[in-house]
Amino acid sequence: MDAVQGNLGLVDEETLDPLDWADVQALSHRVIDDAVDYLRDVRDRPVWREMPANVREAFAAPLPRSPAPLDAVYAEVSRTVMSYPMGNIHPRFWSWYMGSSNFTGALGDFLAAIQGSNLGGGNHAAGLMDSQVVNWCKQMLGFPASAGGTLVSGGSMANIIGLSVARNVKAGIDVREHGVAAIEKPLRFYGSEQIHSCHRKAMEALGLGNRALRRIPTDSGLRIDIAALRAAITEDRAAGLKPACVIGTAGTVNTGAIDDLQALAKLAHEEGLWFHVDGCIGALIAIAPENAHRVSGIERADSVALDPHKWLHAPFEVGCALVRDAAAHRGTFAVTPEYLESTPRGLASGEWLHDYGLQTSRGFRALKVWMALKEHGVEKFGRLIDQNIAQAAYLAGLIEAAPRLQLAAPPTVNIVCFRYQPDLTGEALKALNTEIMLRLQEQGIAALSDTTVHGEHWLRVAITNHRTRREDLDLLVRETVRLGHEIATQRSAPS
Numbered sequence: 001m002d003a004v005q006g007n008l009g010l011v012d013e014e015t016l017d018p019l020d021w022a023d024v025q026a027l028s029h030r031v032i033d034d035a036v037d038y039l040r041d042v043r044d045r046p047v048w049r050e051m052p053a054n055v056r057e058a059f060a061a062p063l064p065r066s067p068a069p070l071d072a073v074y075a076e077v078s079r080t081v082m083s084y085p086m087g088n089i090h091p092r093f094w095s096w097y098m099g100s101s102n103f104t105g106a107l108g109d110f111l112a113a114i115q116g117s118n119l120g121g122g123n124h125a126a127g128l129m130d131s132q133v134v135n136w137c138k139q140m141l142g143f144p145a146s147a148g149g150t151l152v153s154g155g156s157m158a159n160i161i162g163l164s165v166a167r168n169v170k171a172g173i174d175v176r177e178h179g180v181a182a183i184e185k186p187l188r189f190y191g192s193e194q195i196h197s198c199h200r201k202a203m204e205a206l207g208l209g210n211r212a213l214r215r216i217p218t219d220s221g222l223r224i225d226i227a228a229l230r231a232a233i234t235e236d237r238a239a240g241l242k243p244a245c246v247i248g249t250a251g252t253v254n255t256g257a258i259d260d261l262q263a264l265a266k267l268a269h270e271e272g273l274w275f276h277v278d279g280c281i282g283a284l285i286a287i288a289p290e291n292a293h294r295v296s297g298i299e300r301a302d303s304v305a306l307d308p309h310k311w312l313h314a315p316f317e318v319g320c321a322l323v324r325d326a327a328a329h330r331g332t333f334a335v336t337p338e339y340l341e342s343t344p345r346g347l348a349s350g351e352w353l354h355d356y357g358l359q360t361s362r363g364f365r366a367l368k369v370w371m372a373l374k375e376h377g378v379e380k381f382g383r384l385i386d387q388n389i390a391q392a393a394y395l396a397g398l399i400e401a402a403p404r405l406q407l408a409a410p411p412t413v414n415i416v417c418f419r420y421q422p423d424l425t426g427e428a429l430k431a432l433n434t435e436i437m438l439r440l441q442e443q444g445i446a447a448l449s450d451t452t453v454h455g456e457h458w459l460r461v462a463i464t465n466h467r468t469r470r471e472d473l474d475l476l477v478r479e480t481v482r483l484g485h486e487i488a489t490q491r492s493a494p495s
Contacts, residue, residue, distance in 0.1 A: 018070070027071055038082065039089070039103055042467070046444020048087040055080050087447050091467035092476065095447040097253060097281055097415075099313040100465040104375050108368030109315050119151075119362035121340075123350030126364045130353060133366040133373075137306065137320045140287050140378065141279075142299030147322055148329030150356035151365045154319040155280030155307045156198035161321035161357055162303030163189070163202045163245065165332045166274035169325075170244035176332075180207040188236045189213050191247035192224035194254055196278060199247060221412070222257040222453075224248070226267065233271055245274040250295050251282025254451045254460070255408070256415035258282055261297030268302075277301040280319070282413060284311040287378055288385035294413065308369045310464055311385050318365040321357070330355050388414045388463045395461060395473045402477050404484055408458045417451065417458040420484030430457040432491070436483045445479050446472075 018024045058080050088098040117126035134149035143149075152158050168175050171183050187208055191199055193215040203213045214236070216229045233243045248264040249257070261277065268275035277283065277298050283306040285295045298304060303323045308314045323329035334355035343349050354360045373381070392414040399405045399418045408417035419433045433450065437459055440446045451460045461476070 024070065027074060031074065034078070035106070036103070042090055045090070046087075047090045047092050047447045048441050049084065049444055050442065051084045055084060089467070090447070091465055091469065092446040092472050093465065094461040094463055094468075095441075095449045097310060097462045097464055098316075099307075099310045100467055101315045102313045102372055102466070104372045105313065105315045105368035108371040112364035112367040115364065117364050119364055119366075120354040120360050121350055121352035122347050124347070126366070127350050127353060129370055130362075130364070130366040131351070133308075133369050134320065134322075136369075136373065136378075137308070138322060141283060141304060141306070141322065142286065143304070143322050143324065146326060147324050148326030148356060149320060149322040150329075150353065151362075152319045152321055152357055152359075153317045154309065155196075155278070155305050156201065156319075157358075158280065158305030158307070158319040158321040159196075159198050159276075159278055160202045160205060161329075162276045162305055162323060163199070163247075164206060165303060165323050165325075165328050166245040166276055167206050167208065168332045169328050170242070170274055172242070183242075185240060185242035187212055187244040188233075188241045189245045189247060190216055190229055190232060190243070190273075191278075192216050192218050192222075192249060192252070192259060194218055194222055194224075194252040194257060195247060195249060196253055196280070199278070218257070221409075222252060222255050224259045224264070226260060226263050229264075230267060230271075233273075243271060243273055245276055246271075248275065248277045248297075248301070249281075250277055250279040250285070250298055251413060251415075253281065254415070254453055255417060256281065256411060256413040256462075258294050258412060261295060261300070263297075265297050265300035274302045275300065277304045279304050280307045280310065283307075284381070285385055285389075285413065287382035288389070289379075289382055290386040291389055291413065292382075311388075312369060312372065312381055313384075313466055314365075314369045314372065318369060333357055384466050385414075388465070388468070391463050391468060391470065391473060392416050392461075394470055395463070395476070398473060398477045402481055404481060405477065408453045408456075414463045416461045416463070417453050418461070419458050420480060420488075422484070422488045424488075432484065432487055433457060433459055435487050436480055439483050439487075440476075440479060446476050 087093045089100045115126065117124060119126055119130050121127060130151055134151060135145065138145060138147055138149060150161065152161060167187060170187060173182050189203065189212055191213060195215065199213055200210050203210055214232055216232055217225050219225050236243055246264055246268045248259045248261050250261065251258055265275055279298060282295055283298060283304055285291050286298060302325070303321065306320050308318045308320060309316050340352060353362060392411040395416050396407055396411050399407045404420055404422060406419055406421040420436055424432060437448050437450055440448060449460045451458060
């Protein structure tokens with residue numbers, strides 16, 4: 001054997017496992033201790049802060065060629081990455097619509113990485129848990145147990161999954177075999193003018209083009225106008241197009257408006273259209289005891305996109321697509337090459353989960369959701385959703401009572417749009433409020449975003465955070481008024 005190895009020129013074999021497990025164990029304990037401190041003390045840190053030049057330069061370092069001690073690697077991560085986060089786990093992060101994570105979910109992500117399973121499919125525990133979490137999502141939304149579903153990276157991909165099935169079902173041909181060019185009449189999809197930008201990307205990725213998505217005007221509450229939708233469908237049919245799908249929005253990004261899902265379900269049924277719901281913001285309101293009525297009708301959808309990394313507060317990333325017709329769902333994506341054929345028993349005897357989406361390699365996203373739901377129970381997550389919606393109403397009341405603050409409209413759920421309103425209009429007013437937003441961020445007070453509602457500029461607060469308290473909202477209002485007065489005074493002072 002030695003002679004054979006010598007003739008082949010073999011060298012000592014290597015591994016990525018540590019030479020001394022005791023050292024790694026000690027460092028791992030320190031990492032966990034630091035992680036607990038990091039979350040425990042999050043309220044005491046700025047929401048966000050700008051990185052100094054030396055930190056930015058660290059991310060331009062060249063490719064490492066030789067090893068470094070693990071404790072030195074961790075020290076660099078602590079100094080750079082951990083010290084300058086986006087801030088979405090902070091109780092005063094309301095900038096974009098994101099969940100705020102949870103420690104149990106982080107442990108789940110760690111354990112999933114340690115186990116290292118590929119969730120493309122197969123007969124193993126992680127695959128069964130993936131399917132279990134999908135089934136729990138069906139239960140939360142009132143979908144039948146027979147429905148299809150899959151965990152994906154997030155809402156954009158979940159919407160693409162649902163809309164892909166809609167395209168294939170409504171095309172009238174075998175799109176997988178012949179392609180979209182063979183569709184006799186151009187397909188038309190419908191959503192409100194407030195629809196998320198991911199739907200344009202979906203239309204482009206599906207080969208239908210942006211023009212296939214018809215944006216329908218909204219009513220005074222920024223919900224899709226049902227009469228205008230019906231008229232558009234009639235008009236398109238007369239023009240030789242093929243209406244295929246209605247996209248209802250359960251919570252728009254700008255204001256949180258929720259389309260009349262019951263009316264959309266009825267219209268889609270009458271018109272023979274696929275009914276898809278983008279529920280990435282609000283689908284999980286279905287588990288909130290005080291507010292579930294707001295998404296009534298979502299259980300009637302043909303497909304739904306939702307995001308456990310929002311109101312289930314799973315660490316990024318995990319989305320979920322549900323499709324009522326499981327056969328149509330699988331038929332849109334399933335491919336069985338010879339190297340992925342099932343066997344009557346053994347590892348390949350399990351279900352091939354990649355048959356329900358675009359990825360063959362799939363991460364073990366389910367564990368972080370499963371562990372947090374087991375620890376807290378779904379009812380607590382429902383109460384936290386109600387809590388955020390109540391906090392938005394509380395903030396709206398503070399704004400209405402505060403000097404110089406103006407509310408865009410009463411919040412539908414948990415998004416509040418407002419602005420500081422001195423005797424300014426147009427671009428000057430926009431510039432002042434933008435400066436307020438930037439100073440709130442730069443001073444580490446709060447992270448807001450801004451948007452346009454009814455053609456006007458507003459600051460936007462999206463409360464999707466289990467750490468937010470009413471005192472945080474009190475602080476936001478006080479600091480906004482203070483900064484608004486300070487900036488307006490500076491800009492009106494003679495130079």
